Amino acid sequence: MHSSGCATRCCCRRWGAQPKLVPTVIVWAHGGNHVELEGSFDSWTQRYTMQRSGKDFTLVKLLPPGVYQYKFIVDGQWRHDPNLTSMYDDMGNINNVLEVQEYVPENLESLVGFDPPPSPPSRRATPPPATEDFLKEPPVMPPQLQLSLLNVPPAMDAIAALPRPQHVILNHIYLQRMTTSTQAMVVGTTHRYRSKYVTTVM
Template identity: 70%
Template structure:
């Protein structure tokens, strides 16, 4: 194997890459700002332990690969129109542009970033833009860039929530007493109360254009007698439904025949 020399590809004049190169942002403010993670850390080792472990990389896993930094999925979204939208930022020192996927009227991309503070900007149809609805800041060249702060995910401690739960009710609060005589003193109703809501017993409306109330489903297909308002006839009615229409049929039966039979019985006596 021989030594190989890598050459960077120089873009040609007039190409799209040359157009974006002239429109590139100013020098990046540098590596993203970092802070200590939000999880408990081990105490600082003694001086002799530090000197003995100095220069040794952090390895983990079966294959002893170097430990990788924890990354957090971050959604970057552009919602201000355009045909082709890209994003470039300090997460890779302003070196690459990544296109956003269009979904309806929005453009989104999901990036895996370690905890820190990052600046980024959108390229919408070849023009640099920032989202006014997202946090923004000025860089060293007084350019406005969007900024995002990525926090390390810390799972909730469910054991700590148990102290706020109400205490369980005592077993003595659950009982089943034996019914007493007062529970049987009142007679049950002869008919459920909702079965009295028949149209025969609705008061007549004063307005001729008034609409009857919509019957309840529990009174359908039952025969009802009207309350004793008409002494000359027996009035019965039933309500049926066909799709969304309700039909109430009212039948009148005269009471004269009953009176004739009563008179005949008196004469025979």
């Protein structure tokens, strides 16, 4: 039999106004085959079965704002989650503590000061592109950017090892369009971390 004091059962309820219910998720992540929950939100009068979600057990309750004590019953044994906030009740039992707060929308008007500054007048005065601008050929890509670590043959003394990439290969994406029959595109990128090189191919 588990009992608890009523000091934290009720919290700041407005007279004459029904408090807004807040969806609250309670999770038990310490194993077990059957997990239940009791709490001060209904004066410890009802036991709720928690649903298994992967390795955890969860329960969603609609609670008015306030502070509540609760405890888990795992395979018939009273348990509290040591990783969550807990306290002693009047009987000396350790219960977890849950504070439910009503969601208050942010005041977006207070964020006006964080807006980026407007562009300078000189940029706004730039004329839009003319028709002849769209007829120009795009600039030629530097040939060194067409290199790919996977296209460089490995050294003869270490067939299984890829060559050390050149500096220009690092930190840029290499695209290779396949033939129309394969309908695929190979994307490769190489990054360096200290003395190691990591190449990712998709």
